[in-house]
Amino acid sequence: MSDHDEAGTVRPSALAWVGRQLAAGERVVATEALHGGITAEMRRLTIGTRDGGTRALVLRTFVDPSFVAQAADLLNREADVLALLAGTGVPAPGPVAVDPAAAHCEYPSLLMTHLPGRTVLDDRGLEARVPLLARQLVAIHAVRPAVRPREYEAWTTADAVVPPDGADTAAWAAATDVIREPAPPYEGRFLHRDFHPGNVLFDVAPPGPAGPRITGVVDWVQTSWGPVDLDVAHCSTNLALLHGPAWGLRFAEAYEEAGGVLAAAAGERLYWRLLDALAFSTGVRWVARPWQEAGRTELTTRTVEGRLDAYVTALLDTLG
Structure with missing residues (x-):
């Protein structure tokens, strides 16, 4: 077996576990880290x-201690959600096997099918991709599961917000006051909860008359039940940070x-949009790192x- 790079190496116990999930005569011939x-x-x-061909799994x-403790819940949730999505038309991976408590692997793991396409984080072509992202999110929110996923969790509180150095202190104080208020009432829907360009795959064929298309949506560990405004807010914030604030505002329109x-009310939209945006205040460097690694x-x-x-x-x- 050859590795694309050292980071792609699969640990021995995990490799043996994967091997037990394969059909007779199949084997892992290469591994590659996905950044x-x-x-x-x-x-x-x-x-x-x-037959001499190949297929791919993910x-x-x-491995991070801060996530290993909750890995069983996260991986079981994702495996269940992937099984649910198989009959919905939402392009998501299929679950193959899960080892949530690391009974067989060195660390908690989930094995799933591989989807074609790649993430696209460039500014070029964004105008065509934003409507596709919006339509895909509408389709996700249309899923009606027989069993609701867990209720959404807010990823920050007013007391945890730390304005960046040089920020408009008056604006941040006003924004923090908005999310200090109780959450507005909402009609719950099925949420991806981490929907953004880094979790959406596009076709990589040369540009043509048909334009780009989405081939997959990945990373379903945070799936929740809550207001669609919160999913829209999260994608909006990511677009604002990746491509500029105007694109964050544009996504809600799309x-x-x-x-x-x-x-319906501007104040309610503002609450959800700020609840997500302010959650980035203490984690910008962690968010920026994978974007930098992607070029x-x-x-x-x-x-x-x-x-x-x-x-x-x-x-x-x-909206204020």
């Missing part, structure tokens, strides 16, 4: 088949153009913090 994740190691496994492994329905080296921590500050101010000016 872009923050909380888990992701590897693409090339499987040699009996292995998610939680979601409605695609048939999605957001909170967006200009997105330094300071640059992304500046975009976050501008986006928070733009939300207050637009």
